[in-house]
Amino acid sequence: MSARRIDGKAAALSIRQRVAALVPAFEAKAGRAPGLATVLVGEDPASAVYVRSKNRATAEAGMASFAHNLPETISENELLQLVIDLNADERVDGILVQLPLPGQVDATRVIETIDPGKDVDGFHPVNAGRLATGLPALVPCTPFGCLYLLKAELGDLSGRDAVVIGRSNIVGKPMAQLLIGESATVTIAHSRTRDLPQVVRRADIIVAAVGRAEMVRGDWIKPGATVIDVGINRVPSDDGKGRLVGDVAFEEAAEVAAAITPVPGGVGPMTIAMLMRNTLVAAHRRAGLKDPEGL
Ligand code: NAP
Numbered sequence: 001m002s003a004r005r006i007d008g009k010a011a012a013l014s015i016r017q018r019v020a021a022l023v024p025a026f027e028a029k030a031g032r033a034p035g036l037a038t039v040l041v042g043e044d045p046a047s048a049v050y051v052r053s054k055n056r057a058t059a060e061a062g063m064a065s066f067a068h069n070l071p072e073t074i075s076e077n078e079l080l081q082l083v084i085d086l087n088a089d090e091r092v093d094g095i096l097v098q099l100p101l102p103g104q105v106d107a108t109r110v111i112e113t114i115d116p117g118k119d120v121d122g123f124h125p126v127n128a129g130r131l132a133t134g135l136p137a138l139v140p141c142t143p144f145g146c147l148y149l150l151k152a153e154l155g156d157l158s159g160r161d162a163v164v165i166g167r168s169n170i171v172g173k174p175m176a177q178l179l180i181g182e183s184a185t186v187t188i189a190h191s192r193t194r195d196l197p198q199v200v201r202r203a204d205i206i207v208a209a210v211g212r213a214e215m216v217r218g219d220w221i222k223p224g225a226t227v228i229d230v231g232i233n234r235v236p237s238d239d240g241k242g243r244l245v246g247d248v249a250f251e252e253a254a255e256v257a258a259a260i261t262p263v264p265g266g267v268g269p270m271t272i273a274m275l276m277r278n279t280l281v282a283a284h285r286r287a288g289l290k291d292p293e294g295l
Contacts, residue, residue: 003227003254006149006261012269015148015295016061019276022292023062026283034283035064036094036120036275037086041079041105042072047098054096057272063279064091076105080113087115093283094120096275099170117286120278123169131177136291138278143175145270146207146228147182153226153259154205158183163200165189165216165247166209171230175207196220208247218252227253227260230267 027033036058040051051067058065066089068082079101086095095118101107111119116126122140130137150157162184166172172188179186189199200206200220208216209230221227231247246263254260261267277295284291 003257004153004259005254006153006228006259006266008145008149008261008266009269011149011152012145012273015270015273016057016276018295019273019280020061022280022295026280026287026289026292027062029289030283030287032091033062033064034093034280035066035091036096036279037066037068037089037092039068039070039079039082039086039095039097041070041074041098041101044100047100051096051098054272054275057276058279061276061280063276066092072102074102074105076109079105079110083110083113087113087118092118093286094118094275094279096121118282120275120282122174122278128169128174131174131181134181138282139178139274140170140174141271141274141278142171142209142230142267143178143207144274144278146175146230146267147178148270148274149228149261149267150205150226151182156182157205160184160204161187161202162205162207163187163189163203164207164209165193165196165200166207166211166230168209171209172207175209179205179207206248210247212247213245214247214249216248216253218249218256221253221256223256224258225256227257228267229261229263232263232268 038051055065055067086092095114097110111123116124119127119138122138127137162179164172164176167188167190176186176188197220205226207228213233213235229246229248233245234242235245237243244264
């Protein structure tokens with residue numbers, strides 16, 4: 001293996017420590033701690049783990065955490081009413097509704113009901129539009145974390161060829177917008193892309209956000225490229241517990257790339273770190289304060 005392993009865990013820890021260090025100054029000015037409300041619907045084990053980690057990270061950063069755990073059977077109107085109440089709650093700066101939601105609830109309606117100023121996931125169309133038009137926005141945490149790692153690794157991204165595989169509203173599209181904002185030349189690939197290996201081969205930067213275990217092979221990668229693997233896929237393992245792999249065949253890719261994120265320990269921890277950062281930023285903006293520096 002020749003590629004540098006990009007340590008998302010260490011980067012995430014440093015962001016979380018910086019957020020925690022900035023909380024007391026906010027409290028001194030605003031007279032309260034920044035607050036994040038999480039909403040978990042149902043008992044999906046993976047979602048429950050994610051939300052628990054988010055609540056723990058919020059408390060560790062010295063911020064107020066408001067956890068709402070709701071039954072799987074909740075009606076859309078009840079959930080919308082909770083979001084409306086959280087919008088009005090002065091203690092709450094960020095609202096995170098964990099996806100996916102059960103079938104009787106329209107996730108789009110829920111997202112559109114969140115106050116864009118409290119939309120720390122950055123999924124509201126107002127924030128997506130602001131990002132696309134280059135205005136200050138709350139930016140989706142996972143692609144924001146990927147951008148942070150890329151800039152830490154490469155510095156200036158201007159003029160570099162980037163290929164983003166995946167066009168979801170959560171990862172692929174905002175990732176592409178962020179890279180355009182950094183003046184990279186961006187291609188967005190998806191399931192209808194013709195000759196994907198050839199498209200990927202021209203990239204200096206590859207961001208894989210597909211959800212297909214080890215789809216991107218080593219011979220798709222230009223020597224010296226930087227690879228960001230967003231995928232989290234559970235595959236069978238000898239011990240029967242299963243193991244996590246990304247969308248990129250790590251060992252093969254690491255032979256060719258200059259730098260690559262591992263799974264786990266790459267992009268994953270960055271998502272929560274950026275959620276903490278977004279919550280602190282949302283708190284400052286809501287309190288009429290300048291964005292905190294050094295984040
Ligand atoms: P998604 O909504 O399912 O989107 C997947 C994208 O991949 C779609 O745009 C799809 O294309 C494209 N795609 C599917 N098969 C393809 C193929 N054979 N060739 C090229 N493109 C293909 O998934 P997502 O929410 O963006 O998540 C992607 C992955 O990232 C998942 O593994 C997820 O678990 C992971 N993830 C990780 C984090 C984290 O914190 N690290 C956060 C979010 C997501 P079409 O649009 O044409 O269908």
